[in-house]
Amino acid sequence: MxxxxxxxxxxxxxxxxxxxxxxxxxxxxxxxxxxxxxxxxxxxxxxxxxxxxxxxxxxxxxxxxxxxxxxxxxxxxxxxxxxxxxxxxxxxxxxxxxxxxxxxxxxxxxxxxxxxxxxxMAQAQGLKRATYQLPAGEQLPRVAIVYSHANMDAVPIEDAISHGAKGIVLAGVGDGNTSKPALDALEAAAKKGVIVVRSTRVRSGFVTRNVEVDDDKNGFVVSEDLNPQKARVLTQLLIAGGVTAPAELQKAFTATW
Known part of the structure; x- marks a missing residue:
């Protein structure tokens, strides 16, 4: 195309x-x-x-x-x-x-x-979005979606990492939150260089930085309005393009707002 x-x-x-x-x-x-x-x-x-x-x-x-x-x-x-x-x-x-x-x-x-x-319903705003180059061979990095639920433990997160995930998108409850064991595992993953993005399993609304979770301390990124499946796509493209610093990742997620 x-x-x-x-x-x-x-x-x-x-x-x-x-x-x-x-x-x-x-x-x-x-x-x-x-x-x-x-x-x-x-x-x-x-x-x-x-x-x-x-x-x-x-x-x-x-x-x-x-x-x-x-x-x-x-x-x-x-x-x-x-x-x-x-x-x-x-x-x-x-x-x-x-x-x-x-x-x-x-x-x-x-x-x-x-x-x-x-x-x-409105005039076209023109080209404001960034576009990303696909990697050689068009193979995108492995990024897992982990679905949050009541009494969640660290097993799904540890399993994703053991299978080579370069990034993890949390489909969190509410404002992208989850249990303490899961958050601890995500924080440990982020310290090892795994990209962690907080999204939500809720159908609408925005995930907000540093409200229910200390994203700055933990090295997390928030998905803003992107649902988990779209947050996964953007995370793959960013990692493939060499964007791995949490601050730069966050700019990409909020670029259109």
Whole structure:
């Protein structure tokens, strides 16, 4: 895709994708594709054999959005169920409903309807995001997501490290918190050079530095608005690019705010 853009072989790209990991691919591409040409990811919740299959309509609308000049400079977009969502915020919220993709912290960036066409809710802000180079061979570092729960111990964290994790994203409770044994294990991991990012298993909201956890003391990074799966993608890209200092990592996570 990047080569096609660089050679002016395409003015926009539409990617069909399964819905389970659509948000991760959208966020990944948003961080590696250079330029302002539209990239739109689209999927469907109902198969072609179902009554009222949503795939054809979603695909048609994705092409409409990709072809619209106003889509330039907005980064990667996801188009499903008449809504246009930004790559940073979009997430799947329901297992089977066609009304599954939403952006809890931001809301949709626009809408598509048969009568009014495409409506963006704000002007494009231009290219403000950083983009990252993929490593040679395109093999990204191993980063594990560890899910916090009641009475959590250190075993999942120690297991991730024993299997070569260069980074750990905590899907924490509340504001990215967890039990003391788990926090102690994460602090020990950070001292050994493992990147530790605190995210949350909660669907919306921001993880805030130095409120419930002393991030400065422990050498942790907070994910801000990024959910665990997107925090993992960004952590992989940053480690691959040689960014490992907690302060520099934190700047990358908060770069758009």
């Amino acid at each position: 990047q080569e096609a853009f660089d050679k002016n072989e395409a003015d926009a790209v539409v990617i069909t994708h399964g819905t389970d990991t659509l948000e991760e691919t959208a966020f990944f591409l948003d961080n590696v594709v250079r330029g302002d040409k539209p990239v739109v990811i689209v999927g469907s919740m109902r198969p072609a054999t179902a009554v009222s299959a949503d795939g054809p309509g979603n695909l048609y609308e994705a092409v409409q959005v990709a072809a619209d000049p106003r889509s330039r400079g907005r980064g990667v977009l996801a188009v499903l169920n008449d809504k246009i969502q930004g790559a940073r915020s979009v997430t799947k919220t329901n297992t089977t409903s066609i009304e599954t993709f939403s952006s809890a912290n931001d809301g949709p960036v626009g809408y598509v309807d048969s009568a009014g066409g495409i409506r963006f």
